Amino acid sequence: MESRVLKPMLAVYVVAFILFLYGPFFVLGILSFQEGPDGGPQFPITEWSTYWYRQIFGLTPPSRIAPLPVGEALIRSLILAFMTMVTSTVLGVMSAQAFRRKFRGSGFVFYLIVLGMMVPGVLTGLGTSLLANNVFDITRHWYTTAFATHVAYTFPFAFLVMLAILNRFDGSVEEAAWSLGVSPWKTFRKVTFPLIFPGVLSAMLFAFTLSFDEFPRSLFAAGGSEDQTLPLAIYGTFSVEIHPNIFAFGVLTTLFSFALLSVYGILMGLSVRRARKLAMQEEIA
């Protein structure tokens, strides 16, 4: 390969690519320190300040610009993401466990589940709200209809993660437990589950972040009601004038995501270390 010319060129290109990915964030970060409440969402920065950050936490005197309605929306989104995470991980583990045996129609079921991550949220959201309005005659809420569509979206991701984990899983440890007369449920709890736990963590992370940020499904399936989720609250500010408070909020949510990611990394590291310790003990024994 003409590494001497091509490789440096590609390296420079990749740097440009990363700048393209991150450029808007830098601008967003800078503008979040715009002076408030009169500074606009564009350059130049009239004066550096943390006004918009303080406004989010309600530390500024009331002004003509209303603070973002994020407090309750954030709590709703966290609860919804948590519910979605638990449900789709349980469904994902169950389905992937069933897929360890070839059953009739397994190909069809596989595509049925995987389709859930392909169908655009606009469609499932619209369909669900049509059903809620015209067939069941129920009010759409984030914790009912939106929750159902969120799981139909995140469950396929959890399923695929668990499928990949269980494909590499050595079943002989389970057989050992069964031949010693341990019940299947206890075997799953004491043997299988601890071994697949890293996969479960990844599935949970996927489901949580996807649901937390999910917007089109919520817009239709929870729309119309007063109790908005966080993405809906952000979308609400789109139609009216934009202020730097939304930028400050973007910086904060990014930091929050990093915190979440770090927790995941720590848990993952701990469980890997524990597995290694166990393996070492086994070797000694």
Place this chain on the structure above:
Amino acid sequence: MSDATVTAKRQGPSWLILPGIVWMALFMVVPIAMICYVSFWTQTTFNISSTPTLASWKQFFASDTYTGALWTTVRIWLIVLATTFIIGYPTALFVGLFVKSKTLSTVLLVICVIPFWTSFLIRVLAWRPMLGKEGAINIILQKLHIISQPIEVLLFTELSVIIGMSQIYCVFMVGPIAFMLGRIDRNIIEAARDLGAGFGRIFWKIIFPLSLPGVVVGAIFVSVMVLGEFATSGALSGRKVNLLGNIIVTQVGSLKWAMASVTGVILTVVMGMVIAAFLRIVDLKREL
């Protein structure tokens, strides 16, 4: 315990699949069937009734707004597919093939994924101060004396929608392509070089064909997301660019459920055709 019972237990009982099937049927298949059904309902000013009619379908194809949205969707989808591929492929080539160290390629991929932990809507919104008349790009270009007047076509045009979508979705191209490139047996490339093939020839005869499944997977990801879009086009075009998704949102907003459903069915059909076409190019089950 006999071997047969052990094997039966090992694979787990198959009723475990039932909750998953029921959930997907109830909250994905039935809703989409409902969209198809409602697209034939009768629309009155604020309500719909289940009397079957073709009125909404006729209205869709008779109106320039709606058919225009269909063509805009197809056009933007094709352009964004091309831009994400052109922008993403060199990056994937570097990450998947040229970087020797496993750690470095993982680090590069993680760098690409990090922006996804920021809210999608805020990522879209971040382009506004970037592209605006007094935005970062215009200021930088003016400071460098490349332009004297700010470029106004950057924001609230079709171009801004394309720029925004390209940035948001190009990583979905990079990932699968880099993955396929990483699996190429380096010995094949060595052998070709020993036989005197130049890089261009090696690329077109070996590297590109072997990366094609990754391109298709990336293209499916990008297509599915771009076709169902409405937030980026709404926020960055100032409602000038209307995709099928935007039509659905505005129709629902004005309680025109039947028209929203017709648009939904058309979107489903377009999506199905696109995915089927991609799966025809490459047999994924065989490749993966």
